Amino acid sequence: SQQGEEDPQALSIQEGExxxxxxxxxTSINNLQWYRQNSGRGLVxxxxxxxxxxxxxxxxxxxxxxTSKKSSSLLITASRAADTASYFCAEYSGAGxxxxxxxxxxxxxxxx
Amino acid sequence: xxxxxxxxxxxITVTGKKLTVTCSQNMNHEYxxxxxxxxxxxxxxxxxxxxxxxxxxxxxxxxxxxxxxxKRNFPLILESPSPNQTSLYFCASSLFSLTGSEQYFGPGTxxxxx
Numbered sequence: 001s002q003q004g005e006e007d008p009q010a011l012s013i014q015e016g017e018x019x020x021x022x023x024x025x026x027t028s029i030n031n032l033q034w035y036r037q038n039s040g041r042g043l044v045x046x047x048x049x050x051x052x053x054x055x056x057x058x059x060x061x062x063x064x065x066x067t068s069k070k071s072s073s074l075l076i077t078a079s080r081a082a083d084t085a086s087y088f089c090a091e092y093s094g095a096g097x098x099x100x101x102x103x104x105x106x107x108x109x110x111x112x
Numbered sequence: 113x114x115x116x117x118x119x120x121x122x123x124i125t126v127t128g129k130k131l132t133v134t135c136s137q138n139m140n141h142e143y144x145x146x147x148x149x150x151x152x153x154x155x156x157x158x159x160x161x162x163x164x165x166x167x168x169x170x171x172x173x174x175x176x177x178x179x180x181x182x183k184r185n186f187p188l189i190l191e192s193p194s195p196n197q198t199s200l201y202f203c204a205s206s207l208f209s210l211t212g213s214e215q216y217f218g219p220g221t222x223x224x225x226x
Contacts, residue, residue: 031212042116042202042217043155050211088154092212098143098162099170100215104154 023089030094135203142208
């Protein structure tokens with residue numbers, strides 16, 4: 001399976017600003033997931049959005065999904081220094097393929 | 113505490129010396145998976161398992177073996193490691209669902225093959 005792509009590859013913002021990361025994926029998905037990784041550590045699940053959903057919220061996180069464009073975006077509002085991490089989207093197609101395929105990630109730096 | 117554990121966390125070895133990285137989860141998850149993470153390439157799946165005795169290849173299975181004899185354990189075996197297997201390895205687990213579910217990741221194993 002092919003990896004999706006996050007955009008931008010790196011993003012640097014001031015604390016309090018919003019951060020938007022985009023993800024384009026390749027297959028027809030069953031769901032798309034977003035994960036966070038602090039430097040060199042294990043990934044932590046943030047949000048799962050299903051193909052029949054268009055938007056989902058969790059605290060300061062908002063995820064949108066546009067299946068016609070095969071794209072998703074993750075918005076972090078009122079960012080904090082602790083949000084500094086890499087963010088990955090992962091596509092799950094189901095339909096006989098039980099793989100979760102990750103993109104290459106966006107590295108977010110939030111400057112205090 | 114619900115968790116995925118991996119051992120060892122760090123390993124330096126030489127080319128050709130067989131090694132095993134263990135992975136264990138205490139959440140009664142059916143699905144377990146191994147990934148490798150390399151700079152600029154993101155995470156790539158090596159193997160996954162949907163339940164005991166059921167495994168399948170991911171995107172980069174060459175040079176690796178797995179087995180799933182117990183539900184909680186999913187070891188990764190490198191029978192003859194080579195320098196291009198130097199990487200950061202993650203084990204993950206989740207409930208198995210045809211519609212997919214969130215994965216829980218271990219802390220990672222940093223492997224260096226000289």
